[in-house]
Amino acid sequence: xxxxxxxxxxxxxxxxxxxxxxxxxxxxxxxxxxxxxxxxxxxxxxxxxxxxxxxxxxxxxxxxxxxxxxxxxxxxxxxxxxxxxxxxxxxxxxxxxxxxxxxxxxxxxxxxxxxxxxxxxxxxxxxxxxxxxxxxxxxxxxxxxxxxxxxxxxxxxxxxxxxxxxxxxxxxxxxxxxxxxxxxxxxxxx
Amino acid sequence: xxxxxxxxxxxxxxxxxxxxxxxxxxxxxxxxxxxxxxxxxxxxxxxxxxxxxxxxxxxxxxxxxxxxxxxxxxxxxxxxxxxxxxxxxxxxxxxxxxxxxxxxxxxxxxxxxxxxxxxxxxxxxxxxxxxxxxxxxxxxxxxxxxxxxxxxxxxxxxxxxxxxxxxxxxxxxxxxxxxxxxxxxxxxxxxxxxxxxxxxxxxxxxxxxxxxxxxxxxxxxxxxxxxxxxxxxxxxxxxxxxxxxxxxxxxxxxxxxxxxxxxxxxxxxxxxxxxxxxxxxxxxx
Numbered sequence: 065x066x067x068x069x070x071x072x073x074x075x076x077x078x079x080x081x082x083x084x085x086x087x088x089x090x091x092x093x094x095x096x097x098x099x100x101x102x103x104x105x106x107x108x109x110x111x112x113x114x115x116x117x118x119x120x121x122x123x124x125x126x127x128x129x130x131x132x133x134x135x136x137x138x139x140x141x142x143x144x145x146x147x148x149x150x151x152x153x154x155x156x157x158x159x160x161x162x163x164x165x166x167x168x169x170x171x172x173x174x175x176x177x178x179x180x181x182x183x184x185x186x187x188x189x190x191x192x193x194x195x196x197x198x199x200x201x202x203x204x205x206x207x208x209x210x211x212x213x214x215x216x217x218x219x220x221x222x223x224x225x226x227x228x229x230x231x232x233x234x235x236x237x238x239x240x241x242x243x244x245x246x247x248x249x250x251x252x253x254x
Numbered sequence: 255x256x257x258x259x260x261x262x263x264x265x266x267x268x269x270x271x272x273x274x275x276x277x278x279x280x281x282x283x284x285x286x287x288x289x290x291x292x293x294x295x296x297x298x299x300x301x302x303x304x305x306x307x308x309x310x311x312x313x314x315x316x317x318x319x320x321x322x323x324x325x326x327x328x329x330x331x332x333x334x335x336x337x338x339x340x341x342x343x344x345x346x347x348x349x350x351x352x353x354x355x356x357x358x359x360x361x362x363x364x365x366x367x368x369x370x371x372x373x374x375x376x377x378x379x380x381x382x383x384x385x386x387x388x389x390x391x392x393x394x395x396x397x398x399x400x401x402x403x404x405x406x407x408x409x410x411x412x413x414x415x416x417x418x419x420x421x422x423x424x425x426x427x428x429x430x431x432x433x434x435x436x437x438x439x440x441x442x443x444x445x446x447x448x449x450x451x452x453x454x455x456x457x458x459x460x461x462x463x464x465x466x467x468x469x470x471x472x473x474x475x476x477x478x479x480x481x482x483x484x485x486x487x488x489x490x491x492x493x494x495x496x497x498x499x500x501x502x503x504x505x506x507x508x509x510x511x512x513x514x515x516x517x518x519x520x521x522x523x524x525x526x527x528x529x530x531x532x533x534x535x536x537x538x539x
Contacts, residue, residue, distance in 0.1 A: 101305045102379055136277075142380060145278055150277065154271050200451055202451030
């Protein structure tokens, strides 16, 4: 029996990997851009579960890089200090990736627990640094009308993102096949 | 897992975090950020498409859902049109008299020498912003600079508060970051506009430092005074909705609705230059 890394007609492994990361990158761009469309600003926090879903199925360093880029995009669309969300998502994605590669199973429950904790953490940081410490009048209104709905939407759509990323990874995985060589008639069988 | 924290991978992740922290520090200290500019240049084309699609879908759904409201509003507007037509006759005669008086006194024209940018398309809105700030598709390469006023034919929208190479961020007049001198067209009383999150949620901004005996009424039109040197005078800012005595008891505070609803904007113009730009009180300070 001989193991082959791919069947004929499949893309080579580096091309599949490049395609996978291109899909992830385009998803980040699309989510960030759609969050600036009128009435769609609740999508702004969806970059968090998206980055974490990628981190669950990928290695640590690429996950951290994509997390950082997604964070930069989020900073631009939310008019926040560039690097604020990037720093948070870069570190979170890298650590989550390491946790799922070494400790946790790659299932929805573990992923959702991480999404809830990290989204809540980001919500607190966003509220504290942009509204709380300045003691802006009406800051609770901003929390109620903008920040909280975005966070809740991000958690609600996280399962869909998890399965979407899992599907993308499976479709771009290198498939392994077995080939059984023809029997040699001269060998005596006992 | 413990080995991970001493591994090379973790050190690389820390290096990446340090890089993003450096970007954040640079953005905070310099006020400009080439990284934001680059990211925005990538996002802008996609933002434009998603904004167009979203607007189209929203307008179709809005027509279906709110048909009854539009019928009632149409009826009300027809009645108001009839009333305004009657007032127009008075306005024309007053205008003619005004022109004659100007000739007599030898007043100069009111042309403030405004220079406008090319029409700017609204390509997206800042996510999670109660004030309704938005992005336009013109930036530094198109001659836009920070604190340029943004207008439509109906009046002042706000100011450009962030300029990147290919796009800019416009903050509406309701924002707590902006304050301009305004005065009432009818009574001539002056005040200073000011915004807050609480008022923005109700779609209004406040007009501070009105005199205790001010004659403002609901519906009075507010225009820019032009004294600050930041914006030409005479641009419509909003209409008074209510008045209240200030907490100090020394002045009145008015509440006004902006003339332009930034949520529905698709095209705006930026005033890149005008007579008296930079010559107001702020410039002297």
